[in-house]
Amino acid sequence: MVKFEKLSLPTEGEIITFKDGKAKVPNQPIIPFIRGDGTGVDIWPATQKVIDAAVSQSYGLEKKINWFKVYAGDEACEIYGTYNYLPQDTIEAIKYFGVAIKGPLTTPIGGGIRSLNVALRQIFDLYSCVRPCRYYSGTPSPHKTPQDLDIIVYRENTEDIYMGIEWEAGDSNCIELINYLNKSLIPKSENLKNKLISESAGIGIKPISKKGSQRHIKKAIEHAKNLQGSKRHVTLVHKGNIMKYTEGAFRDWGYELAVNEFRNDCITERESWILDNIENHKGISIENNARLIEPGFDKLTNSKRDVICKEIKDVIFSISHSHGSNKWKKMILVDDRIADSIFQQIQTRPEEYSIIATLNLNGDYISDAAAAIVGGLGMAPGANIGDNAAIFEATHGTAPKHAGLDKINPGSVILSGVMMLEYFGWNKAANLITKGISNAIADKKVTYDLARLMEPKVDPLSCSGFAEAIISYF
Ligand code: NAP
Secondary structure, three states, X not given: OOOOOOOOOOOOOEOOEEEOOEEEOOOOEEEEEEOOOOOHHHHHHHHHHHHHHHXXXXXXXOOOOEEEEEOOOHHHHHHHOOOOOOOHHHHHHHXXXXXXXXXXXXXXXXXXXXXXXXXXXXXXXXXXXXXXXXXOOOOOOOOOOHHHOEEEEEEEOXXXXXXXOEEOOOOHHHHHHHHHHHHHHHHHOHHHOOOOOOOOOOEEOOOOOHHHHHHHHHHHHHHHHOOOHHHOEEEEEEOOOOOHHHHHHHHHHHHHHHHHHOOOOEEEHHHHHHHHHHHHOOOOOHHHHHHXXXXXXXXXXXXXXXXXXXXXXXXHHHHHHHHOOOHHHHOEEEEEEEHHXXXXXXXXXXXXXXXXXXXXXXXXXXXXXXXXXXXXXXXXXXXXXXXXXXXXXXXXXXXXXXXXXXXXXXXXXXXXXXXXXXXXXXHHHHHHHHHHHHHHHHOOOOOHHHHOOOOOOOOOOOHHHHHHHHHHOO
């Protein structure tokens, strides 16, 4: 058994184990929790109460979470000493028990850590950040039809500009790098010859790998396999029109994965057009098919026309039998959208989207924008998932001005708890909480953040009062 310097293990409970990236969850798992800084003091007790009540009502004595308090952030410094924001005890506990849940943590100033949240994701290689955005009826929203949005943002969690490989403008390493790029590497690169980076620039590096992209997109596709109807849809969101070898490569590797590893489950949008055309215009030639799916086909060069005709022949040859006759309509549709257009699309055509698989920075922006449509940060849960660990957490921060007032909305961490229960396969308890939240909001039993936006105005519940209201609606 693992030993800790300052932690007291629960006297009962079992360990979650992982095999091939999948968690095997016993009936009485030990789950480390980090209370969190700031409003964590209010949110965590409310969350624990709701989760325990849902598990107990759903499974009686059969299932139970054995909570294990571990420390990070300000609380850790009080116990382990100044600047010890993320003690080894906590890292060992999460490594050993595999699944943890946390409240928000202050980003420390000093101590050499950029962000505790980013550090946790990197230490445990939690490469997919999953953020569902769905609407609970009655939640005040700035959008006219927020109920149409029901998406899950899969944000890559370990690469991109978030790796923090950057140099400040004027720094000697930065100047050395710029000189090397300007004088050596750029002139050698055929397509970059006339470009010059300003000597006064700062530089950030954006690494995007095939391995990092595909393992992440794989999680998104596996999720889609469990969905029904038009929700079996994964959209690769990227800015590949500008960043061809990073964001564009992410898109290409996504399609490659879909057709190579998930051939029996997936159809790309383009393949679906080709099959649709063949079926709607039976007996037409390959060239005429190409004219229908590729506007301006006749104006293309011969070699481009050949490529398109070959693509159509390949689709007919390889998948018309397995995916044709409308069989593809039951499969997972994989398409892609440019990042800036998806911000419009989730507002103008929200019902068309389901799972958004994207890179780190895009995912950060898109999940906040989507959360705003369905009711804001107080209702935005998240999970960070890897192959050997998972940490569930809210999207929002510590909201320090509301700390200790029993006022803040605990919905986001409670919904992160719902994601954790779904991850366990404890769907009965997860559904009970979702029902409780839906009914509490529909009955205008809400905390200040939602109450202040409701028309007519309602008196807000406290943080703990909201938790009790949720339980009362089970
Ligand atoms: P914040 O803590 O998210 O709070 C900003 C505002 O958002 C709050 O003042 C509040 O607005 C609203 N809000 C946040 N949580 C809410 C909730 N549960 N219910 C209702 N409203 C909520 O952002 P911040 O003030 O920029 O960051 C504070 C600290 O948190 C920083 O140290 C930051 O680094 C850290 N942070 C941590 C995480 C994390 O742990 N995952 C994420 C983001 C930021 P009103 O006052 O208008 O009601």
